[in-house]
Amino acid sequence: MDKKIKILLSKLGLDVHNRGVITVARQLRDAGMEVIYLGNALPTEILNTAVQEQVDIIGVSSLGGAHITLGKDLIEEAVEEGLKEKMIFVIGGIFSIEDESKLKDIGFDGVFTAGATKDEIVGSIHSFVKERAGQ
Amino acid sequence: MDLDKMRTKKILAGADKNADTNPLYNPEALKKIKKKFDAFKSTFEGPDSRCNWELTPQTILGSNIPREMLYTPLHCPDTDYSFDLGMAGNEPFTRGIHTNMYRGKKFTMRQINGYGGPEDTNKRMRFMLGHGGTGVSVIFDLPTIQMYDSDDPISKGQVGxxxxxxDSAKDMEILFAGIPIDEVTISLVxxxxxxxxILFPMYLAAAEKKGISLDSLKGSVQNDITLEEVVRxxxxxxxxxxxxxxxxxxxEYIRKNVPSFNFVTLNGYNLHEFGTSGVTEMAVAVSNAIETLDELIKRGYDVDWAAKRLAFFWSISSxxxxxASRIRAVRRLWYKIMKHRFKSKNPRSMWMRCHVQTSGISLTRQEPLNNLIRASIQALSAVLGGVQSLHVDSYDxxxxxxxxxSALLSLRTQQIIQEETAITEVVDPLGGSYYVEALTNDIEKRILEEIxxxxxVGGYVKAIEKGWIHNKIAQYFYEEKEKIENGEIKFVGSNIYKAEKNKNPSLEIFKYPEGVEERQKASIAKLKMERxxxxxxxxxxxxxxxxRKNVNIVPYSLECARAYCTCGEIFKVFKKAFGLWRPPVMW
Structure with a gap:
């Protein structure tokens, strides 16, 4: 049997909107993943928790406009700590189309915007995990 | 036992019974209608039915209230016109809180403003007022709302x-420079x-600097526990x-010292948008209002003193x-609660005054111009419900x-409804529709049931502490998301009638001004040197x-504002004095 995928979810910084991330947390749990929800946190705390919990994936949510600044911090810190290759990074929230591609350039494996469905999110995560395993 | 006596539903049930009824429809006529109605309805039943007689509309943020095919007097057979509807501006206020409604007082066209530093938002507010906006809503950035300073490490990348x-009363002075806050109503979100x-005392300090007396300040604050402890x-x-x-x-402080200011806006909006039905939205806000009035009465105030400027804020969805019926229903329910539960004597306290905003969650990313249509229809339904003040969301x-x-377009939507359609020339135009009256009755009952x-559970604060509200909401929005994904709740251009090629819209997207964080950090540093x-x-x-004592904290927080203490410094005091709480897990 496949190992259960373990994912850490967090709100990035001070963003107040958490309906999306809570919904995703439940969807991923229902899809058989082990989900840890950290609440609001900054990149360093997110990465520390991810290491402690030995997760496969880090998912962050941002609807307040700080996705580029804090998203970049998260990826850069992950690279410094040697975590970027070990874990998969996904982000969800309200982004302009321009920022959607910027976030991919920054290094997020998956970028999900308003309207992303459970199938899209779960499907992408499975394929990211498969890709990594194949490497 | 005592608690049971105070149950609103019981009190109102008693009050309803005491009324002398004077039914609008005579029993003979109803009997005749029933005969024809039953025959008509029977053609819809059976396996070959053209379509079901009853269905439950599936819409975003809807309340799952079943609807029949056709409504007749049989759906509101006990209607007593004077008791249930009355005249506008008169008890029970179902038809509106003012006698002449929009002919007398147009709804306030109040659009939200707020981005960047105080000087940026000052510019946008002046733009909106310069184009016929009749009020201003100011919304604060994430660090300000969460009560951290712009130079706190946790605020990085989120300032403005x-x-x-x-960050301090200094910024409030800049925010309202050149804006006549003794003339325009200001809603501080x-x-x-x-x-x-923290923020309202800073506003007062800024007003003092302008030499404006506190009794000439008009507007609202939100000040709602639901937002701090449930939605946030x-x-x-x-x-x-x-x-x-x-x-x-x-x-208590605002009522005493800033008498024309709305001291609480019981905010259903953010709760509804967070993910709950329109019925729960109203039940929660009204429960909060009831508990708040109980507390103020406990503090020794007369209910009519306390309730005079109470206002509500609703989200209007699809x-x-x-x-429209929901607004009418809660208006009548609020009247009944004030009259029978609180024994109010002043009709003003019985007014369910409200500001509404169209639904943000109903906007889609695909084909964003469709959002213009959605927001316009929602705005229309709000106006037909008889709201006092309106914000129309923008399509982007x-x-x-x-x-x-796009902000101007939202204001234009309001102005078109107001000036071009004649919709506002007649009071409560939906009143008397069998459908709308039956739905209004049904919704009123449902709100009361949830209250x-x-x-x-032990009242509103207890329901928060126990996680009852949190769980109810989480359950709703999880189920709703499934309904959107399986297409039960439809979004044109998004999960139905999808365009074949999903081309990106050519939208000009708002860009935040640059350097706000640095500017705010520099001004805090300067402030800390100078104060x-x-x-x-x-x-x-x-x-x-x-x-820590049993006194009102606001005069003390006003002293802090006058001394140019920062948001973060004041919030630290709250955390130290009250300690921290962990909200219930929602999933």
Whole structure:
């Protein structure tokens, strides 16, 4: 049997909107993943928790406009700590189309915007995990 | 036992029975209608039925209220016109709180403003007022709302995002420079009791600097525990009981000292949008209002003194008739609660005054121009419901904060309804529709039923502490998301009639001004050099003592504002004095 995928979810910084991330947390749990929800946190705390919990994936949510600044911090810190290759990074929230591609350039494996469905999110995560395993 | 006696549903049931009924429809006529109606209805039953007689519309943020095919007097057979509807501006206010409604007083066209530093938002506010806006809503950035300073490490990258950055009374002075705040009504979207206790005193300090007397200030704060303890996601929370006390302190202080200001806006909006039905939205806000009035009465005030400027804020979503009926239903229910539960004597306290906003969650990223249509229809339903003040969402909000152009378009939507359609020339035009009256009755019952559930849990603050509200909402929005994904709830251009090629819209997206964070950091540094730091420490200490004692904290927080204490400094005092609370897990 496949190992259960373990994912850490967090709100990035001070963003107040958490309906999306809570919904995703439940969807991923229902899809058989082990989900840890950290609440609001900054990149360093997110990465520390991810290491402690030995997760496969880090998912962050941002609807307040700080996705580029804090998203970049998260990826850069992950690279410094040697975590970027070990874990998969996904982000969800309200982004302009321009920022959607910027976030991919920054290094997020998956970028999900308003309207992303459970199938899209779960499907992408499975394929990211498969890709990594194949490497 | 005592608690059971105070149950709103029981009190109102008693009151309804006492009324002398004078039914609008005579029993003979109803009998005749029933005969024809039954025959008509029977053609829809059976396996070959053309379609079901009854269905439950599936719409975003809807209340799952079943609807029949056709409505007749049989759906509201006991209607007593004077008792249930009456004249506008008269009890029970179902038809509106003012006698002449929009002919006398147009709805306030109040659009939200707020981004960047105080000077940026000042510019946008002047633009909107210059184009016929009749009020201003100011929304604050994430650090300000969450009560951290722009130079706090946790604020990085978020200063001036989705709202304006305010660190001290100095920034309030800049924000309102050149704006006649003794003439224009200002709504400060200070969501939480805690940040209302921080930001409103800063506003007062800025008004004092302008030489404006506090009694000429008009507008609203939000000041709602629901937002701080239920709807918000934040790193730190103070306990619900303390939060509720601050809410009541704010009300008490503002009612006494800033008499024309709405001291609480019971905010259903953010709760509804967070993910709950329109019925729960109203049940929660009304329960909060009931508990707040109970507390103010306990503090020794007369209910009519306390209730005079109470206001509500609702989100108007897509089920057109449900939304208009909901406003009418809660207006009548609020009247009954004030009259029978609180024995109010002043009709003004019985007014369910409200500001509404069209639904943000109903906006889609695909084909964003469709959002213009959605928001216009929602706005129309709000106006037909008889609201006092309106914000229309902009079509580009699934991407970012609205641009100047799209914000203007939202204002234009309101102006078109107001000036071009004649909709506002007749009071409560939907009144008397069998469908709308039946739906209004049904919704009123449902709201009261949910208020009763909350009261059975032990009241509103208890329902928060126990996680009852959190769980109810989480369950709703999880199920709703599934319905959107499986297409039960339809979004044109998004999950139905999808365009073959999903081309990206050519939208000009709002861009935040650059360098706001640096500017705010520099101005805090300068402020800390220039202000009297001893005074800062002593006012903060006095505030902390007040928090621990049984006194109103707002005068102390006003002293802090006058001394140019920062948001972060004042919130630290609250956290120290009240301790931290962990909200219930929602999934």
């Amino acid at each position: 995002m989705s709202g304006v950055a305010i 200070s969501h939480y009791p805690s940040n209302t206790a 996601s934040g790193p730190e929370y103070i306990p619900p009981q303390d939060c509720f006390r601050i809410q009541c302190d704010n009300i 089920d057109f008739f449900e939304e 909000e699934a991407f970012s904060v609205p641009t100047e152009e 009763d559930q909350i009261e059975k 009297d730091n001893e005074k800062v420490s002593s006012t903060l200490k006095a505030l902390e003592d007040a928090c």
